[in-house]
Amino acid sequence: MRRTHHFLFAFLLSLILFTPAPAQKLNGHSAAPLKLTLPMKDGSVKFAVIGDTGSGTAQQREVGDMMIKYHTLFPFEFVLMMGDNMYGGEAPQDFQKKFAGPYRALLDNKVKFYATLGNHDQALQVNYENFNMNGKEYYKFKKGNVVFYSLNSNYMEKKQVQWLEDELGRETAEWKVMFFHHPPYSSAKKHGSDGQLREVVEPIFLKYGVDVVLTGHDHVYERIKPQKGIYYFVSGAGGKLRTGDIDRQSGITEKSYDRDLHFMLFEVAGDEMYFQAISRTGETIDSGMIKRK
Amino acid sequence: MKKKRYIIIGLLVFLLILASSVAVGQKTQNAALAEPVVVSPADKAAVETFEKQVKGYIALRNKVRENAPKLSKDSTPEQIQAYRTALELSLRNARPNAKRGEFFLPATADFIRRTLKTEFQGKDRKELREQIFETETQGVVLRVNYPYAQTAELSEMPATLLAKLPQLPKELRYRFVGRNMLLVDRESDVILDVMPDALP
Numbered sequence: 001m002r003r004t005h006h007f008l009f010a011f012l013l014s015l016i017l018f019t020p021a022p023a024q025k026l027n028g029h030s031a032a033p034l035k036l037t038l039p040m041k042d043g044s045v046k047f048a049v050i051g052d053t054g055s056g057t058a059q060q061r062e063v064g065d066m067m068i069k070y071h072t073l074f075p076f077e078f079v080l081m082m083g084d085n086m087y088g089g090e091a092p093q094d095f096q097k098k099f100a101g102p103y104r105a106l107l108d109n110k111v112k113f114y115a116t117l118g119n120h121d122q123a124l125q126v127n128y129e130n131f132n133m134n135g136k137e138y139y140k141f142k143k144g145n146v147v148f149y150s151l152n153s154n155y156m157e158k159k160q161v162q163w164l165e166d167e168l169g170r171e172t173a174e175w176k177v178m179f180f181h182h183p184p185y186s187s188a189k190k191h192g193s194d195g196q197l198r199e200v201v202e203p204i205f206l207k208y209g210v211d212v213v214l215t216g217h218d219h220v221y222e223r224i225k226p227q228k229g230i231y232y233f234v235s236g237a238g239g240k241l242r243t244g245d246i247d248r249q250s251g252i253t254e255k256s257y258d259r260d261l262h263f264m265l266f267e268v269a270g271d272e273m274y275f276q277a278i279s280r281t282g283e284t285i286d287s288g289m290i291k292r293k
Numbered sequence: 294m295k296k297k298r299y300i301i302i303g304l305l306v307f308l309l310i311l312a313s314s315v316a317v318g319q320k321t322q323n324a325a326l327a328e329p330v331v332v333s334p335a336d337k338a339a340v341e342t343f344e345k346q347v348k349g350y351i352a353l354r355n356k357v358r359e360n361a362p363k364l365s366k367d368s369t370p371e372q373i374q375a376y377r378t379a380l381e382l383s384l385r386n387a388r389p390n391a392k393r394g395e396f397f398l399p400a401t402a403d404f405i406r407r408t409l410k411t412e413f414q415g416k417d418r419k420e421l422r423e424q425i426f427e428t429e430t431q432g433v434v435l436r437v438n439y440p441y442a443q444t445a446e447l448s449e450m451p452a453t454l455l456a457k458l459p460q461l462p463k464e465l466r467y468r469f470v471g472r473n474m475l476l477v478d479r480e481s482d483v484i485l486d487v488m489p490d491a492l493p
Binding site: 088089090091092094095096119120121122123124125127128129133134135153154155156157158159161162165182191194195196197199200203204 | 323324325326364365366367368369370371373374376377420421424428443444446447448449450451452453455456460461463466479480482
């Protein structure tokens with residue numbers, strides 16, 4: 001009898017001790033273990049990319065939470081925002097709910113955000129302290145051997161096109177990265193490739209040797225097959241998702257993902273640019289390396 | 294002898310055409326940098342009148358801004374909201390008689406409509422038209438001197454079209470709402486004028 005009690009006690013104890021803790025769940029999805037595919041080289045330029053974020057939903061906050069987890073593994077210095085930074089109103093409480101709240105931990109860690117304007121963004125966002133746009137709708141900044149150009153693809157007026165040509169004409173940085181809202185190439189069914197924008201910007205990108213173009217607008221992830229030597233990414237599901245929106249017959253997709261929200265990590269070291277796309281639950285959905293021409 | 298002269302003249306004409314086409318090509322190598330197509334003196338006068346009115350508005354706006362709170366490049370959301378509200382109210386008060394057709398006078402509207410018609414014709418522009426009509430602009434009330442609804446989407450303005458329209462200073466924007474074209478103050482989003490059925 002006593003032996004039975006001992007056996008039962010031992011069984012219950014082992015059940016408590018050795019049963020795995022329930023996996024962390026994010027809205028029904030199990031969180032994947034964090035896995036970094038980037039090389040973490042000394043002196044490299046490390047940054048993250050998010051797009052179409054400003055929904056203020058729980059899912060947007062969960063992406064923000066996953067970004068801070070990855071920040072502990074990969075201390076990126078800044079984040080590029082692909083536009084649609086705020087859907088709906090832009091009252092002070094909206095800035096809190098749709099931006100400062102979801103990324104509070106990153107802001108507290110002195111991570112800088114550089115925004116571009118989307119078709120849902122008001123013009124005065126350029127003056128917002130945390131978007132680092134310096135009061136300008138289009139601007140550029142340098143980090144290490146990389147120059148980043150933020151364009152206003154909503155309103156590609158003559159002055160902006162001329163500015164882009166002039167600046168690229170005297171550019172000395174090794175890597176030239178563009179980021180703006182509307183994708184010149186996209187396989188998403190909702191919007192897809194922006195042909196008229198491409199007609200204007202692509203010749204300039206080719207003329208001045210732009211390496212990488214980062215965009216949003218379509219609420220999916222897509223890495224486009226290099227187009228005339230330029231690498232295009234669509235990263236437009238940081239706060240909104242259009243499930244199943246990718247047209248898998250488009251013929252231009254290298255890799256795509258339209259099942260959950262995501263963000264991206266980049267590392268530039270010398271002539272190599274490494275990238276990793278990560279879902280809201282921490283799953284690596286794409287990764288690779290781009291070699292500079 | 295006569296034949297030789299014809300050949301020389303023919304060659305000269307060919308070289309002239311070639312040289313002029315190269316010159317044009319250099320000037321307009323990117324469609325977004327093209328010049329507005331002003332073909333007649335009447336169009337020229339219409340564009341000049343429009344530009345004069347725009348200048349007048351900017352002068353008034355600058356005066357109004359002197360009394361509005363200043364906005365730095367690193368403002369808080371509260372400062373942005375205060376600035377936008379103050380600017381909107383000041384602009385409205387400064388133009389109490391603002392009405393439709395003040396900027397888009399008949400001759401200007403006619404020139405712009407023709408420009409839009411040219412730009413939006415052809416198969417390759419079908420996608421462009423659809424894109425504009427797809428823009429979610431519910432809640433936008435086309436009321437002059439009042440702001441564009443903050444919750445509504447903004448239509449993307451085609452770069453090649455912007456190059457052909459009369460150029461605007463940085464304070465103003467063209468915008469589409471369905472087939473209507475608006476002239477909007479960029480910072481306050483106040484609608485300055487509405488051209489109904491502008492798009493073909």
